[in-house]
């Protein structure tokens with residue numbers, strides 16, 4: 656499945672209404688069938704890149720001022736978020752967005768709206784989501800606002816899956832969740848990737864978990880992509896993680912070691 660490029664970000668520059676430039680120069684590509692992690696410290700620009708990809712920046716008074724985002728070879732910057740969603744570019748925003756007063760199942764059903772699917776298709780898609788997230792099946796009648804943080808994140812991801820994504824984009828799915836729950840979520844994402852061929856772009860401050868499950872990663876610093884490479888190679892480099900991601904190295908930096916390609 657890997658090979659052709661499903662998403663390509665080139666020389667992306669963006670700013671918000673406060674005129675502060677949030678992105679200076681971000682470039683990376685994502686091959687079909689790949690999991691790519693976007694890493695970076697607080698404020699590095701991860702969420703801004705993700706919003707730019709789905710053309711959501713105008714909704715938060717931001718704008719792309721240079722560069723391009725191509726999804727399946729076509730610019731996303733001239734298409735509405737709804738049109739991109741229908742084309743299979745589906746984003747799970749940060750903060751486990753679900754409708755707190757609706758049941759888990761009704762939340763999932765909202766994700767299937769707008770693509771003209773038949774009742775039978777929707778029912779089949781629901782079953783698929785419950786197969787990926789058995790915990791949701793057990794909680795299908797529960798009011799979302801009363802479910803756990805992990806269940807709410809799974810609901811948000813499940814809702815995105817109901818839209819039949821080709822590229823799933825997630826902003827910090829681990830945020831505020833216990834390590835075991837985070838592992839559950841990343842395992843499900845990995846299975847969706849390997850068994851279903853889903854391409855995944857995931858922004859994370861938790862580089863340890865992201866690098867464990869991603870194929871490749873790109874690191875942002877002050878709005879620029881400064882390093883990218885194989886996730887395993889980056890994971891082995893405590894010094895790089897310490898330098899760019901503000902994490903304490905387990906050992907002294909190996910300053911003479913070459914950077915991963």
Ligand SMILES: Nc1ncnc2c1ncn2[C@@H]1O[C@H](COP(=O)(O)OP(=O)(O)OP(=O)(O)O)[C@@H](O)[C@H]1O
Pocket residue numbers: 671672673675676677695696697698699700701702703704715860
């Ligand atoms: N809606 C907004 N209006 C103005 N400035 C913003 C807005 N959102 C983000 N910024 C600024 O843009 C820069 C990049 O922020 P962004 O949210 O993309 O970073 P991030 O890597 O996602 O950080 P975090 O890890 O905290 O989520 C920061 O300087 C931030 O203050």
Ligand SMILES: [Mg+2]
Pocket residue numbers: 701702703749826827
């Ligand atoms: Mg963010």
